[in-house]
Amino acid sequence: MTAAAPPPGAPAALRPRAAHDLPARLARSAAATGQGHHLRTDEVPGWLAERARAHRFAVRRTPLDRLDGWSFTPDGGDLVHHSGRFFSVRGLAATVDEGPFTRWQQPVIHQPEVGILGILAKEFDGVLHFLMQAKMEPGNPNLLQLSPTVQATRSNYQRVHQGARVRYLEHFAAPARGGRVLADSLQSEHGSWFYRKSNRNMLVETTAEVPADEDFRWLTLGQIGELLRLDHVVNMDARTVLACLPMAAPGPEALHTDTELLSWFTAERARHDVDVRLVPLDGVEGWRRGADGIGRPDGRYFRVTGVTVEAGNREVTGWDQPLLEPCGTGVAAFLYRRFGGVPHLLAHAKVEAGYLDTIELAPTVQCTPGNWDPVRADERPPFLDAVLDADRRGAAHYAAEHSEEGGRFLQARIRYLFVAADEEAAPLEPPPSYRWVSVDQLNSLTAHGHYVNVQARTLLACLTTGAVRL
């Protein structure tokens, strides 16, 4: 027996399984708008612009076969880095059991390692603030956006003990020492563009002194919510982490019990036949490699393209890489209704070929409308036209354009919306594979992985930060 151990049978330090004060503390931070401890919200865009000027950033297109460090493998033509690290572009062959497209092939990003997306929290003046980073990513429409405290690949964070090169990483790599984990789950990324990619989404509260850095600022949740009402300011990695904040239920009632909701989800996941295989990139049907990258003659979906990056505030000062460039702006929208005073979202159990397991909960509408132009009216995604119409009429409760992960996607713009619905637009008994879910229910599912997809998490972040109140 070690000296430090309690004697057998002695009471050990038990703790409540749940931190009951946390929802109220998060709500207080979400209510703190206009002004944080360190700066006003309206000072943030100027600070971001100043950080953009302080660093040399340049991104220019480069043909795939001239990307430094990247090449097509001789057997299969996959696009890989010579180090074997980062990611590769491979082929994917999918067969699904529903929808107008049941068999297809496509390029896909393959990156089996799990990265960390972490936001550090700390109380100032009794209000939780979150340490946000001004970070450049080559695919962002405006290059520099507000990002998590840490975005680290596993190769980054496993290097931490030989001297951290990613600022503040120590708070996430070993949070047991001096920090308190508020949320930590593996969340999926885009199922149409990534093959089974997930990242750790972490929120850690610290009471330690945190040294300042000129690329970082502490903001309240309410301030981040204000910034989420602007286009292209809060990056995708920040949004997905913020969605996982455990806001909990003050009034724990909903249309369906949690068990009914999980049972419906389980049935949806179990009922689909989805067969997905990685295949050689050079044999992918319907796609061609040309001077401007790998794309489709019909111009749909996306193309794989290359960029050369020059930057001054990164671990390295310049690099080449492929990026996936979507064709057209996407739309991701939740229809919502109040039932008995409780706001509910109409979630869609959506099949995407890149998911680890068949389906995840997506917004009511999630697609790139242009891809559906040639499709018969009765096969278009349900609720799409209602959402586009509400947006055209300016009738959406919330509408903003955000961009997806700028380290992998080039100018991937999605218009995010909340649209109020009534019984006619979205009935209490929705079509199969749709279900009304309370905001609290959707939020609490983010404690676990592979329930709530990345687009739904962006919309959820609008709710956890108070950018949107339903």
Place this chain on the structure above:
Amino acid sequence: MTAAAPPPGAPAALRPRAAHDLPARLARSAAATGQGHHLRTDEVPGWLAERARAHRFAVRRTPLDRLDGWSFTPDGGDLVHHSGRFFSVRGLAATVDEGPFTRWQQPVIHQPEVGILGILAKEFDGVLHFLMQAKMEPGNPNLLQLSPTVQATRSNYQRVHQGARVRYLEHFAAPARGGRVLADSLQSEHGSWFYRKSNRNMLVETTAEVPADEDFRWLTLGQIGELLRLDHVVNMDARTVLACLPMAAPGPEALHTDTELLSWFTAERARHDVDVRLVPLDGVEGWRRGADGIGRPDGRYFRVTGVTVEAGNREVTGWDQPLLEPCGTGVAAFLYRRFGGVPHLLAHAKVEAGYLDTIELAPTVQCTPGNWDPVRADERPPFLDAVLDADRRGAAHYAAEHSEEGGRFLQARIRYLFVAADEEAAPLEPPPSYRWVSVDQLNSLTAHGHYVNVQARTLLACLTTGAVRL
């Protein structure tokens, strides 16, 4: 707007998200021992023996190349059924980052479809009873065991609307009508023998009249618990479903908060490098196909063998199939301690090649001791010798031998144990990849898939049914 819809803004029927009366009702059923509404516990073995006599059952070994309906594919030698249904035996190549074995190949069972394991519940005399089936499976040591109400493959249950051939399936295929779902989650099966297999584990309560069938009996949880103290009476499918009963926490305290537990699990899942691919069966290194099946010259792990089955109470009267036959009896044991009066189990975040995602929580010890005989002492599984020693001394709090899924495994015997530990045997700060988890915490994780592995669920079923009280 449809006629049945509530007017916009009218209060809809909200319900509490959780059924707060359920844990007490389950506890009442677990306390009901000796005698249920329909029969005494000590009458069950006799009833099972009578059902075994009532049906013609015969299982004999048949060489793999003479199994009716099965053949080796010409390209790769996978063992498949001519219908393309049921399952196939393929090859698996694994590379993992830890342990004495970091690269290996093996045969594996591939069955991508999700089946239903469902137990129907109903109150008699104010106590929940569970409808258990006397069911034959060819791999069971004693052929007939107590099974869930329904064990159905997807091909079974999707046929339900053309006239159900699986008794009581309608309660699970459309539980919304007339039933109340108590639990419904996708749970994994054996990660060493199956490639990413999972089944729906369902518990449904009904208030409807349920017609009797001579192969079925209603038992209380307490009665099932009494039968779990006997060897080879309650089958694996029943055990895994019973583990998912939401017993909840009367005293919601534990050594670690739920968030800390999930964070540790997330870190364990994220840190491993596991590469697993399906490969052709005929090229699997270290395995040979001979007259008695596919096995290893060193006699370790398992062999793939064939059987011919004759039965009278199945959908078909006879069939041939391959079965996986483990070499030697396994052991699965939880070390347990009370901290502050709350029982905790020492869970192991265990890598298995067949898991959908890297790791799941396993018992403290889970292995086939014989496979580890040639391994250096310092590389043997932690806690294995302590468990074997306690078992030899008769010092285990619980020890019984159960068999694994008799439809896929032949005589797959595992000795299941609970062994009390102290600080010396199992310290408060256990080795990496081990963690103390309260019984309630482990039980509540079964609401979601891929947290608690199938061996841990057998041990958990001993706790939810009251077979074991810690």
